[in-house]
Amino acid sequence: MHRFELRVYYEDTDLAGIVYYANYLRFIERARSEWVRDLGIDQRRMRDETGAVFAVRRLEADYLRPAQFDDELVVETQVTKITPARLELEQVVLRGAERLFVAQVTLVALDGQGAPTRLPAVIRQQMVH
Known part of the structure; x- marks a missing residue:
């Protein structure tokens, strides 16, 4: 499991001072980018060498509790299934142990023309270890 820490800034909130719902998607995107980087995967090099890029195919989200300005949050990312x-x-x-938002995210690989392609085998191997 990968952990990514962040703080809620004023720009992340709405008039009520709570995190605007779409910003959770930004938070989890940043966490995924850092997770991939921490695995040693250079997404630019992957694109240049294999033509493949990651794309979100599906996302299901549950908003459980609001985060607020200046909260310290953690995004935990865990692989639940990997196929070719x-x-x-x-x-x-999370805010401490409190779950605020949960998302099930399906990523696919696209080739240079935007068509689905297999995830590079070396990338799959790095993600399961």
């Missing part, structure tokens, strides 16, 4: 063609993740946004 897709990667399924669970991402949870």
Whole structure:
């Protein structure tokens, strides 16, 4: 499991001072990017060498509790399933032990023309270890 820490800034909130719902998607995207980087995967090099890029195919989200300005949050990212063609993740946004947001995310690989392609084998191997 990967952990990504962040703080809620004023720009992340709405008039009520709570995190605007779409910003949770930004938080989990940042967490995925850092997770991939921490695995040693250079997404630019992957694109240049294999033509493949990651894309979100499906996302199911549950908003459980609101985060607020200046909260310290953690996004946990965990692989739940990996196949040659897709990667399924669970991402949870926490404030301490309190679950605020949970997403089931399906990632696929696309080739240079935007068509689905297999995830590079070396990338799959790095993600399961």
